[in-house]
Amino acid sequence: MKAILLGDAMIGGTGFQRAWEKHMGTYGSDIVVNDWEKDWGKLQYRRLEVEKRGPEIETVDETILKEGQDAQALMGLFVPVSSKVMEAMPKLRIVGVSRAGLENVNVEEATRRGILVFNVQGRNAHAVSDFAVGMMLAECRNIARAHYAIRSGEWRKTFTNSDVVPELHGRTVGLVGFGHIGRLVAKKLSGFDVKVVVYDPYTPAEAIKELGAEKVELEQLLKNSDFVSVHARLTSENKGMIGEHEISLMKPTAYFINTGRAGLVDQDALAKALGDKKIMGAALDVFYTEPLPADSPFMTLDNVTLTTHIAGTTADALSNSPFLLMEDVAKFLKEGDSRFIVNRQVLQDEGFQAWLASVRQ
Structure with a gap:
């Protein structure tokens, strides 16, 4: 042929x-x-x-x-x-x-x-799942911000979350989507001794349980998770599935991680929630417009880690x-x-x- x-x-x-x-x-x-x-x-x-x-x-x-x-x-x-x-x-x-x-x-x-x-x-499931776990740590432990501060001549010790910097041990991680990448994230997090909850309407509860996680509805996941990590495929049905209401359900100490698809999330609502300190922080690798415009509200925030769509690369x-x-x-x-x-x-x-x-x- x-x-x-x-x-x-x-x-x-x-x-x-x-x-x-x-x-x-x-x-x-x-x-x-x-x-x-x-x-x-x-x-x-x-x-x-x-x-x-x-x-x-x-x-x-x-x-x-x-x-x-x-x-x-x-x-x-x-x-x-x-x-x-x-x-x-x-x-x-x-x-x-x-x-x-x-x-x-x-x-x-x-x-x-x-x-x-x-x-x-x-x-690229291993690549993205590695990156997602790294983003959780980078954001909640201020790794990128501390690096930037040192390079800028500042020995910075105080951050937005200084009073509540978490360890992963004992925390709840919510995974939105449980395909190849979501499953690997759950597997790689198992060594941190976290509780993993999953929202995925297409994966049976037994299959999720086999990997040590619990199947829940999206609202329950958002309310109870200390970290919410997005790994769903973008479809016409789930576009914008995480909007202002969904973000409002999250804990004020929670972190939002997106290494999946930008279109799953209302980015304006997310930026506003971060700016108003309604959630503690976010780590994002995907955006509506790439490269990220200079006037993006994310550029002015001190509680978000931004990367250049490199999770799978x-x-x-x-x-x-x-x-x-x-x-x-x-x-x-x-x-x-x-x-x-x-x-x-x-x-x-x-x-x-x-x-x-x-x-x-």
């Missing part, structure tokens, strides 16, 4: 090429390799806009326009896969993105057209993800088995079945 491999500034096209050659080479050597967006700054802006507004806002990449008419596979990281892309690739049967998020793929349209979509679930997570993707697609083509198929209903599509039979022959 012919494939188009479009990397970007985060994972270059050559990374996808190496993964294709290792796992998919027997299915086709006719591959076109390029990068959708090579500029790091532009990539951060474009991918965030796609995350907020969907892939249909983007134009079709020039490589797809030039080479897409007879290509059957499209692989990448953040490349937008819109209905316009599918129109330009009439023989497209496989779409793969080496990330857990699907914001850059019009899955509904792909399903309608009989195109099978793959993602890579948990590719480790060398291991990035370099391995194209290989995980290609390995899974190859396994499906050979054995019919896969961990990462998104829209399994396509497997019943007659056109897809005919194509798959021809590939396997």
Whole structure:
């Protein structure tokens, strides 16, 4: 089969090429390799806009326009896969993105057209879960603020939370979302001897209990947790799920951690609660607009730790993800088995079945 491999500034096209050659080479050597967006700054802006507004806002990449008419596979990281892309690739049967998020793929349209979509679930789960625990400690123990103070010539010992600086031991941590990342956060926190409560309407209570945590409703979690850490996927149903009312339920000594998706939280309400000292602090890695604007209210607050959307960015997570993707697609083509198929209903599509039979022959 012919494939188009479009990397970007985060994972270059050559990374996808190496993964294709290792796992998919027997299915086709006719591959076109390029990068959708090579500029790091532009990539951060474009991918965030796609995350907020969907892939249909983007134009079709020039490589797809030039080479897409007879290509059957499209692989990448953040490349937008819109209905316009599918129109330009009439023989497209496989779409793969080496990330857990699907914001850059019009899955509904792909399903309608009989195109099978793959993602890579948990590719950066260890990276993000490590970071989330680190953010809890950095914020409540003033690690980043103390570092900044020393660099600024100040030996600072007094902070917003000086009277109530906590230890993790004996505290309650509430996890909003219990997928790959949430489960790893619970596992890694177990050594701190904390109580973990979970809000996740899609995970059975028994599965949560097996990892030493307790399933609760969101309101109960917010009222009782000393740390609230967000790990849910962003969907149309849960967008803005944590707003002014939800934040008002939190303890005045509680900390809010978001290494998930900015769209899950009303950021204006969060900034106001921090400014009014309604909650003790927050640690944030994701924002509506990135880079964070200079006039953001978060910039003036002394009880928030800010990072530049780097929770999932480790060398291991990035370099391995194209290989995980290609390995899974190859396994499906050979054995019919896969961990990462998104829209399994396509497997019943007659056109897809005919194509798959021809590939396997």
